[in-house]
Amino acid sequence: xxxxxxxxxxxxxxxxxxxxxxxxxxxxxxxxxxxxxxxxxxxxxxxxxxxxxxxxxxxxxxxxxxxxxxxxxxxxxxxxxxxxxxxxxxxxxxxxxxxxxxxxxxxxxxxxxxxxxxxxxxxxxxxxxxxxxxxxxxxxxxxxxxxxxxxxxxxxxxxxxxxxxxxxxxxxxxxxxxxxxxxxxxxxxxxxxxxxxxxxxxxxxxxxxxxxxxxxxxxxxxxxxxxxxxxxxxxxxxxxxxxxxxxxxxxxxxxxxxxxxxxxxxxxxxxx
Amino acid sequence: xxxxxxxxxxxxxxxxxxxxxxxxxxxxxxxxxxxxxxxxxxxxxxxxxxxxxxxxxxxxxxxxxxxxxxxxxxxxxxxxxxxxxxxxxxxxxxxxxxxxxxxxxxxxxxxxxxxxxxxxxxxxxxxxxxxxxxxxxxxxxxxxxxxxxxxxxxxxxxxxxxxxxxxxxxxxxxxxxxxxxxxxxxxxxxxxxxxxxxxxxxxxxxxxxxxxxxxxxxxxxxxxxxxxxxxxxxxxxxxxxxxxxxxxxxxxxxxxxxxxxxxxxxxxxxxxxxxxxxxxxxxxxxxxxxxxxxxxxxxxxxxxxxxxxxxxxxxxxxxxxxxxxxxxxxxxxxxxxxxxxxxxxxxxxxxxxxxxxxxxxxxxxxxxxxxxxxxxxxxxxxxxxxx
Numbered sequence: 001x002x003x004x005x006x007x008x009x010x011x012x013x014x015x016x017x018x019x020x021x022x023x024x025x026x027x028x029x030x031x032x033x034x035x036x037x038x039x040x041x042x043x044x045x046x047x048x049x050x051x052x053x054x055x056x057x058x059x060x061x062x063x064x065x066x067x068x069x070x071x072x073x074x075x076x077x078x079x080x081x082x083x084x085x086x087x088x089x090x091x092x093x094x095x096x097x098x099x100x101x102x103x104x105x106x107x108x109x110x111x112x113x114x115x116x117x118x119x120x121x122x123x124x125x126x127x128x129x130x131x132x133x134x135x136x137x138x139x140x141x142x143x144x145x146x147x148x149x150x151x152x153x154x155x156x157x158x159x160x161x162x163x164x165x166x167x168x169x170x171x172x173x174x175x176x177x178x179x180x181x182x183x184x185x186x187x188x189x190x191x192x193x194x195x196x197x198x199x200x201x202x203x204x205x206x207x208x209x210x211x212x213x214x215x216x217x218x219x220x221x222x223x224x225x226x227x228x229x230x231x232x233x234x235x236x237x238x239x240x241x242x243x244x245x246x247x248x249x250x251x252x253x254x255x256x257x258x259x260x261x262x263x264x265x266x267x268x269x270x271x272x
Numbered sequence: 273x274x275x276x277x278x279x280x281x282x283x284x285x286x287x288x289x290x291x292x293x294x295x296x297x298x299x300x301x302x303x304x305x306x307x308x309x310x311x312x313x314x315x316x317x318x319x320x321x322x323x324x325x326x327x328x329x330x331x332x333x334x335x336x337x338x339x340x341x342x343x344x345x346x347x348x349x350x351x352x353x354x355x356x357x358x359x360x361x362x363x364x365x366x367x368x369x370x371x372x373x374x375x376x377x378x379x380x381x382x383x384x385x386x387x388x389x390x391x392x393x394x395x396x397x398x399x400x401x402x403x404x405x406x407x408x409x410x411x412x413x414x415x416x417x418x419x420x421x422x423x424x425x426x427x428x429x430x431x432x433x434x435x436x437x438x439x440x441x442x443x444x445x446x447x448x449x450x451x452x453x454x455x456x457x458x459x460x461x462x463x464x465x466x467x468x469x470x471x472x473x474x475x476x477x478x479x480x481x482x483x484x485x486x487x488x489x490x491x492x493x494x495x496x497x498x499x500x501x502x503x504x505x506x507x508x509x510x511x512x513x514x515x516x517x518x519x520x521x522x523x524x525x526x527x528x529x530x531x532x533x534x535x536x537x538x539x540x541x542x543x544x545x546x547x548x549x550x551x552x553x554x555x556x557x558x559x560x561x562x563x564x565x566x567x568x569x570x571x572x573x574x575x576x577x578x579x580x581x582x583x584x585x586x587x588x589x590x591x592x593x594x595x596x597x598x599x600x601x602x603x604x605x606x607x608x609x610x611x612x613x614x615x616x617x618x619x620x621x622x623x624x625x626x627x628x629x630x631x632x633x634x635x636x637x638x639x640x641x642x643x644x645x646x647x648x649x650x651x652x653x654x655x656x657x658x659x
Contacts, residue, residue, distance in 0.1 A: 145559055147555060184560040184568075187416050187561045188561050191414040192413065
């Protein structure tokens with residue numbers, strides 16, 4: 001018997017590397033083993049989060065830091081979300097990833113959706129978490145760009161205890177450079193129209209891999225109506241609403257999120 | 273020194289408590305509080321003041337552009353400038369300035385300035401600005417493209433004024449098959465370009481290289497002096513000596529019989545301007561991408577926004593000059609020599625200051641201050657004589 005799989009199974013500690021994709025250097029966190037799961041982070045930035053360690057038990061979890069964020073380059077060509085979608089098509093080609101379970105949160109969800117309407121050849125499934133990308137009329141959304149750091153955290157999360165902890169965390173001055181870099185790039189990508197592409201909704205029907213929408217029940221940035229709007233636009237997609245969660249259920253309700261995601265992936269595997 | 277009467281045209285009937293409660297007079301302060309009857313009266317009151325400035329011998333009148341705010345009722349200054357071209361007989365008419373990145377078609381600005389220049393037979397000064405951060409919230413323009421759009425729009429407008437049309441223009445943000453605006457500007461090659469700024473070093477460098485007049489907005493005189501020195505240094509690097517005529521200080525002056533009376537009268541109105549009409553959260557003033565990250569960090573650390581200032585602070589720091597004729601003359605001469613400017617862009621109306629007090633102030637400035645500075649140049653520095 002080979003011992004390698006067992007060893008890889010235990011080795012969920014991630015490795016951070018730098019890779020160059022068509023001249024753009026980006027940071028890449030990768031951990032675990034199994035089928036590739038590409039996670040596209042939200043506007044707040046990348047990091048190895050507890051839910052990723054859970055997923056790494058069964059997946060090769062790949063977490064790139066988007067161009068323009070954190071330790072990655074800010075290339076001259078970066079102007080909009082569509083640029084990032086095409087960048088990640090190159091990324092998939094370069095790493096020669098196949099049967100990828102693509103997961104994106106918020107801004108990362110929007111990139112994932114734009115990628116999937118262009119080309120699903122390397123995808124196995126698509127999961128959007130509290131995703132930007134479309135506009136639903138009449139649904140009030142907070143304007144995150146008019147909020148102070150503290151007000152932003154209060155609007156991102158649902159649990160008061162977590163909110164206080166996150167506020168304390170955000171006050172670390174050594175994080176300021178990255179926070180401001182991430183916010184500057186986010187603004188450039190989403191400012192106008194605010195967090196959506198008026199043409200994306202027309203093409204979501206092209207997505208021909210299983211799709212799942214996981215939403216925090218109390219998301220104030222993209223309220224749950226957005227999950228159901230995406231569901232109508234992506235053929236055959238399903239919705240899971242995670243109770244007691246704001247905009248980031250994978251952080252706030254880690255277990256419920258992992259259960260929902262693994263359940264979806266399992267079901268699709270069984271069906272296939 | 274030249275004196276321009278700079279008007280912000282505030283909606284001076286605004287409910288200051290309501291602004292305070294809202295946290296700002298910008299973007300989110302509901303226009304339910306705008307009364308068109310009062311607003312119409314104000315437009316005429318302010319235009320009358322501009323015409324008075326002309327009759328009193330001011331060298332120019334200044335308008336500007338701000339959006340969705342009680343701070344100023346000039347989202348588009350063109351109509352007001354158009355009205356003034358026929359009633360202001362001698363003074364220059366400066367728009368300081370049009371916010372270039374906020375329009376999706378900069379040719380409309382080239383056309384508007386050219387029309388005004390023709391109407392005024394060459395008395396227009398064309399100000400170009402990026403607009404303040406709040407404008408990017410109000411107008412749905414991406415602050416991350418502000419610099420690019422400013423620079424592209426500027427180049428397009430200057431080319432539209434100076435190159436015979438039609439020609440094709442293909443930029444990143446603007447694209448035209450035919451650039452061929454009628455009319456062309458009255459002044460040759462084009463109206464003087466002035467660049468107002470809060471003191472960005474890249475803007476100062478660029479203005480000096482282009483030999484555009486630089487105007488420093490609402491700042492302590494020590495900062496003004498530093499920015500103007502930076503301009504002179506940049507001019508030297510660009511191979512010429514800057515004239516004091518290329519430097520304009522945007523200030524507020526209030527004159528009454530005594531220092532005490534002037535301070536007492538100006539206080540509530542100036543404090544309303546800086547603490548209420550100008551107040552906004554940092555996030556509104558500086559959307560991400562509007563400045564580079566280094567400047568943003570500096571400003572966040574200084575927490576410059578939201579700190580209430582008293583009139584005494586403003587006077588002590590030389591942001592404004594308030595006092596008896598003698599005090600105002602002394603300070604203005606001191607500041608002119610310190611900073612080396614030859615144009616004073618003076619708000620004679622500010623905040624909630626009513627019409628009668630504004631007109632009295634304008635008369636006092638015209639009679640007690642202007643004549644003493646008519647032929648005065650900055651002294652004690654190696655400044656080139658005015659051309």
